[in-house]
Amino acid sequence: MTDWNAISDVEFRKEVRQFFEAEYPEELRHLPHRPKFAEIEHWHRKLHAKGWVAPAWPAEFGGMGLNAAKLLIFYEEQQRWGVNRGRDMGVQMVGPLIIKFGTQEQKDYWLPRILSCEDIWCQGYSEPGAGSDLANLRTRAEIDGDDFVINGQKIWTTMAHDATHIFMLVRTDPDAPKKQQGISFLLAPMNQPGVDVRTITTLSGETEFCEVFFDNARTPRENLVGELNKGWTMAKALLSFERIFIGSPSLAQNALGQLESFARGRGAFDDPVFRDRFAQAALDVEDHAALYARFADQLKRGETLGADVSMLKIWVTECFQRITELMIEAAGPDGGSIGPLQVGNVSVDVLSSFYKARPTTIYGGSNEIQRNILSKAVLGLPG
Amino acid sequence: MTQTDILSSEQEDLRLLRESARTLFERAGGSDRARKLRDAGGGFDAEMVRELAEAGVFGVAVPEDQGGLGMGLAAGGVIAEEVGRVIAPEPVVLTIGLSLGLLRRLCPAHPKMAQLIGGEISLAVAWQERGPDGALADATCRYADGKLTGGKAWVVGAIGSLGFLVVAEGDDGPVLVLAEADADGLVIDKRAQADGSSLGELSFSGTPAVELASGGAVPTALAEAVADATALAAAELVGLSERAFEITLDYIKTREQFDKPIGSFQVIQHRAVDLNVICEVAQAGVREALAQMDSETDPKVRAPIASRAKARAVTAAKRITRDAIQLHGAVGYTDEFDIGLYLNRALVLSAWLGDDAYHRRIWFEAREAEGAAQ
Numbered sequence: 001m002t003d004w005n006a007i008s009d010v011e012f013r014k015e016v017r018q019f020f021e022a023e024y025p026e027e028l029r030h031l032p033h034r035p036k037f038a039e040i041e042h043w044h045r046k047l048h049a050k051g052w053v054a055p056a057w058p059a060e061f062g063g064m065g066l067n068a069a070k071l072l073i074f075y076e077e078q079q080r081w082g083v084n085r086g087r088d089m090g091v092q093m094v095g096p097l098i099i100k101f102g103t104q105e106q107k108d109y110w111l112p113r114i115l116s117c118e119d120i121w122c123q124g125y126s127e128p129g130a131g132s133d134l135a136n137l138r139t140r141a142e143i144d145g146d147d148f149v150i151n152g153q154k155i156w157t158t159m160a161h162d163a164t165h166i167f168m169l170v171r172t173d174p175d176a177p178k179k180q181q182g183i184s185f186l187l188a189p190m191n192q193p194g195v196d197v198r199t200i201t202t203l204s205g206e207t208e209f210c211e212v213f214f215d216n217a218r219t220p221r222e223n224l225v226g227e228l229n230k231g232w233t234m235a236k237a238l239l240s241f242e243r244i245f246i247g248s249p250s251l252a253q254n255a256l257g258q259l260e261s262f263a264r265g266r267g268a269f270d271d272p273v274f275r276d277r278f279a280q281a282a283l284d285v286e287d288h289a290a291l292y293a294r295f296a297d298q299l300k301r302g303e304t305l306g307a308d309v310s311m312l313k314i315w316v317t318e319c320f321q322r323i324t325e326l327m328i329e330a331a332g333p334d335g336g337s338i339g340p341l342q343v344g345n346v347s348v349d350v351l352s353s354f355y356k357a358r359p360t361t362i363y364g365g366s367n368e369i370q371r372n373i374l375s376k377a378v379l380g381l382p383g
Numbered sequence: 384m385t386q387t388d389i390l391s392s393e394q395e396d397l398r399l400l401r402e403s404a405r406t407l408f409e410r411a412g413g414s415d416r417a418r419k420l421r422d423a424g425g426g427f428d429a430e431m432v433r434e435l436a437e438a439g440v441f442g443v444a445v446p447e448d449q450g451g452l453g454m455g456l457a458a459g460g461v462i463a464e465e466v467g468r469v470i471a472p473e474p475v476v477l478t479i480g481l482s483l484g485l486l487r488r489l490c491p492a493h494p495k496m497a498q499l500i501g502g503e504i505s506l507a508v509a510w511q512e513r514g515p516d517g518a519l520a521d522a523t524c525r526y527a528d529g530k531l532t533g534g535k536a537w538v539v540g541a542i543g544s545l546g547f548l549v550v551a552e553g554d555d556g557p558v559l560v561l562a563e564a565d566a567d568g569l570v571i572d573k574r575a576q577a578d579g580s581s582l583g584e585l586s587f588s589g590t591p592a593v594e595l596a597s598g599g600a601v602p603t604a605l606a607e608a609v610a611d612a613t614a615l616a617a618a619e620l621v622g623l624s625e626r627a628f629e630i631t632l633d634y635i636k637t638r639e640q641f642d643k644p645i646g647s648f649q650v651i652q653h654r655a656v657d658l659n660v661i662c663e664v665a666q667a668g669v670r671e672a673l674a675q676m677d678s679e680t681d682p683k684v685r686a687p688i689a690s691r692a693k694a695r696a697v698t699a700a701k702r703i704t705r706d707a708i709q710l711h712g713a714v715g716y717t718d719e720f721d722i723g724l725y726l727n728r729a730l731v732l733s734a735w736l737g738d739d740a741y742h743r744r745i746w747f748e749a750r751e752a753e754g755a756a757q
Binding site: 275276278279280282283286287288290291293294308311314315368371372374375376378379380381382383 | 646660
């Protein structure tokens with residue numbers, strides 16, 4: 001087994017790049033939508049055969065065992081080539097959860113099935129009354145013999161209609177003194193009579209979000225991960241790497257590249273006002289990348305990131321939105337047109353970029369919530 | 384030694400430099416000193432200049448074989464940030480970036496080098512000229528037979544300097560000359576600046592001056608020195624912004640209205656966070672730019688990096704100091720509170736060597752030129 005961390009960053013980047021460029025199917029590059037598993041299955045098989053499905057997992061569980069520095073390189077190359085992340089909820093969330101808090105039986109059973117995509121996972125966190133205030137969740141799970149019985153509703157469940165399993169936060173002790181207490185982590189099969197999935201059509205016309213209704217759905221008691229009523233702390237522990245990843249410059253960088261080629265083709269750079277706004281956006285991206293590098297260096301030195309890493313997400317998502325808004329401006333009278341716009345030999349889907357940028361300030365903890373966190377945890381402001 | 388070791392030992396050097404500069408300024412009285420000097424009529428403290436020189440401040444970016452510390456522009460930036468934090472009026476960026484930046488490139492053996500590094504003197508640099516409409520104009524100031532004729536504008540450090548490094552047109556092209564401050568036929572008009580400092584407008588009528596360098600090397604060295612000073616001014620603005628934000632943060636934690644600290648209100652908290660993020664992005668961007676300038680030798684590459692730094696720093700400093708006044712409320716509008724000193728200094732530093740809109744244009748034009756060349 002290769003010890004990836006032992007080779008130089010430059011060599012590693014080269015190897016990852018070569019693999020993506022040689023093996024990733026051209027027609028799947030920069031997919032504008034989230035694919036169903038069937039659409040990317042042939043790519044997943046290649047990745048699985050290579051042993052690269054789970055870059056962050058320790059090698060003993062079938063992962064690549066990458067350290068933080070190598071992991072960032074892996075993701076950078078993935079994004080650079082427009083490689084779809086695939087149906088990676090299992091790899092990104094469930095695997096780390098089980099590795100950290102699961103029993104030996106859970107590891108033996110679930111981890112190989114995640115790697116092979118025999119099970120496809122979706123994440124059941126948000127509820128109609130529990131978005132930013134996630135700890136307010138009400139979906140109940142009660143012990144009944146050897147099972148938990150689940151009742152309630154999840155929402156914004158990405159790709160639930162193409163998932164075989166859900167990992168969810170549920171309320172197991174409604175009488176706990178604080179709402180963060182009394183929450184547990186459960187794994188549950190989707191294919192059963194008590195589970196009903198309905199897709200939600202988004203502003204862009206996609207149906208990647210779902211509502212999931214639980215009406216006396218059941219899951220075996222051994223599908224509780226970690227201790228009963230300790231789910232909240234576990235969910236928070238899972239977010240550490242996600243917090244820098246969600247603030248990575250790549251989305252804004254890609255959008256800026258698209259904006260530039262589109263604007264050039266459309267002659268928008270003849271306008272000095274547009275030139276200045278483009279320069280502002282480009283410098284916003286460049287200086288954000290400098291701040292990102294500072295946090296990435298911290299990770300590379302083996303330090304733990306503080307709450308201040310949230311500022312990356314605030315800056316880059318708002319910058320991403322401004323860039324896509326400039327694209328619409330550059331499109332002029334085509335600014336309301338659905339589908340790709342042809343400019344010379346480039347084609348840019350202006351509206352799809354615009355729509356893609358909107359939820360980035362809402363998901364992963366809305367930017368307002370991020371500001372609350374920074375205000376208290378970093379600036380030490382009261383109340 | 385691995386690359387990481389070298390990097391971290393460099394970082395360690397910069398950290399030590401920052402600590403010693405901060406201690407020195409704090410011991411001297413921090414921003415209170417800036418207020419006292421302003422109230423005393425502007426200018427700076429010659430004793431402080433000597434103390435800074437003893438700490439190696441002025442020679443920080445001068446190569447070791449020319450009598451400096453050879454620590455590069457990144458180290459100059461560390462010092463400039465500390466200058467900005469206490470809004471010190473001493474000519475630090477002027478000396479590191481402009482006067483020593485010019486001399487070390489054009490006449491490194493000149494005795495004035497050692498005097499500048501030693502803090503014995505300071506020299507202002509005069510190269511820009513004002514046209515009849517008051518805006519920047521092509522240079523017409525002449526140097527012939529050892530004498531200067533014409534004028535120069537926007538001269539920072541004109542008061543308190545021993546003399547002027549003047550870029551003029553000689554008989555065979557551009558020259559760099561040195562004119563003493565008390566030379567015959569030199570009239571210095573002062574124009575008061577928001578922070579209590581003055582900009583000099585110089586007019587020469589047959590003013591005696593000594594030639595230091597001539598030819599095409601002069602405009603090249605000038606452009607390089609201006610790029611260095613531009614990036615260092617950006618670092619000074621970063622330090623200034625950081626401190627202005629800290630002062631404001633302390634204020635909103637203690638000022639009470641409706642029986643609560645105003646910093647407990649969410650609208651105030653979110654504004655404070657925005658300023659904090661702006662400040663951190665500026666710090667990261669400017670520090671990265673200075674480090675890149677140290678590893679680049681091509682002036683065509685270095686200049687737009689300096690522009691990137693100044694554009695970012697000015698945008699950040701303007702927003703932070705202006706919002707800082709708003710967050711202080713009415714007392715922010717008084718001269719008594721220090722936050723106003725930061726606003727005023729930011730105004731002056733932003734206008735000096737080009738503001739954010741100017742530098743975005745320069746940066747963009749360089750990017751286009753590079754794209755066209757490829």
